[in-house]
Amino acid sequence: MDRIPILKLGHSLLVTIQVDMHDRLAMALEEDLTQKIVSSGAKGVLIDISALEIVDSFIGRTLANIAGVSRMLDADTVVVGMRPAVAITLVELGLSLPGVRTALNAERGMALISRRVAEADRDGAADAPDVHGDE
Amino acid sequence: MSTVTSEVLAIRTGDDVVRVRQGVRTAASKAGLSLVDQTKIITAASELARNTLDYGGGGTARIELVQEPMRRGVRIIFEDQGPGIPDVEQALSDGFTTGRGLGLGLGGSKRLCNEFRIETEAGKGTRVTIARWR
Numbered sequence: 001m002d003r004i005p006i007l008k009l010g011h012s013l014l015v016t017i018q019v020d021m022h023d024r025l026a027m028a029l030e031e032d033l034t035q036k037i038v039s040s041g042a043k044g045v046l047i048d049i050s051a052l053e054i055v056d057s058f059i060g061r062t063l064a065n066i067a068g069v070s071r072m073l074d075a076d077t078v079v080v081g082m083r084p085a086v087a088i089t090l091v092e093l094g095l096s097l098p099g100v101r102t103a104l105n106a107e108r109g110m111a112l113i114s115r116r117v118a119e120a121d122r123d124g125a126a127d128a129p130d131v132h133g134d135e
Numbered sequence: 136m137s138t139v140t141s142e143v144l145a146i147r148t149g150d151d152v153v154r155v156r157q158g159v160r161t162a163a164s165k166a167g168l169s170l171v172d173q174t175k176i177i178t179a180a181s182e183l184a185r186n187t188l189d190y191g192g193g194g195t196a197r198i199e200l201v202q203e204p205m206r207r208g209v210r211i212i213f214e215d216q217g218p219g220i221p222d223v224e225q226a227l228s229d230g231f232t233t234g235r236g237l238g239l240g241l242g243g244s245k246r247l248c249n250e251f252r253i254e255t256e257a258g259k260g261t262r263v264t265i266a267r268w269r
């Protein structure tokens with residue numbers, strides 16, 4: 001079965017959805033991403049949907065699941081590049097994509113993730129002395 | 136002069152759902168629907184094709200390109216010989232599902248179309264007709 005490629009760039013995983021996904025392909029992406037987040041220790045997942053002409057309830061649910069799972073694995077998901085017609089349609093369909101962070105384009109999405117990674121680093125540095133103190 | 140060009144697609148697998156989306160996209164752009172209206176009818180068709188597959192046990196989608204003097208647009212008729220929908224009112228309400236979905240497909244599709252009709256009979260099957268006009 002074909003699969004959607006996942007690229008690693010720094011602290012992030014990048015996915016560009018370029019095909020009209022059938023349901024199994026969407027489910028495979030969710031599984032693959034989950035494994036890759038764990039194996040790579042990625043802090044962010046950027047999903048570019050600018051090539052998608054539609055997002056229906058199944059694809060929407062898949063995106064929401066990915067965001068939920070990645071949050072539990074300490075990574076942030078940002079969905080970028082949603083077409084205006086898709087956004088209008090999703091709202092009318094009644095799908096608000098709860099918990100899914102969006103950005104207008106890949107650049108802004110990466111900026112969101114970098115900020116998150118920087119915060120995590122800073123918090124990590126602040127925590128470090130405490131950790132030592134406990135030892 | 137009015138013409139109706141139609142094509143019937145089988146819905147048996149997830150790939151067929153993608154094929155229905157593509158068929159509707161072609162018809163909607165030939166009908167001259169705006170980009171937003173094309174997106175709406177394709178999305179509604181995707182929801183209904185999946186319902187036909189998941190709950191109706193498979194069936195067909197008849198995609199019609201309607202070019203009448205007073206209106207142009209796309210009509211799609213989904214048909215299956217599945218169990219039927221016992222309570223249509225309930226099935227249409229957002230959030231109602233007997234599966235693992237969000238229960239948005241039927242109600243959402245209705246909002247996305249200009250015409251929406253469900254005919255269903257217990258044990259016989261379901262027919263859902265939708266249309267979007269220019």
Ligand SMILES: Nc1ncnc2c1ncn2[C@@H]1O[C@H](COP(=O)(O)OP(=O)(O)OP(=O)(O)O)[C@@H](O)[C@H]1O
Pocket residue numbers: 057058182186187190191215217218219220226227231232233234235236237238239240241242261
């Ligand atoms: N063709 C059909 N045959 C029999 N029952 C159907 C059919 N289509 C829909 N239903 C019933 O209506 C319910 C609501 O359908 P709807 O598409 O709104 O939600 P869903 O498919 O459960 O979830 P979602 O579409 O959000 O993924 C379904 O759960 C199912 O019980």
Ligand SMILES: [Mg+2]
Pocket residue numbers: 182185186236239240241
């Ligand atoms: Mg449905």
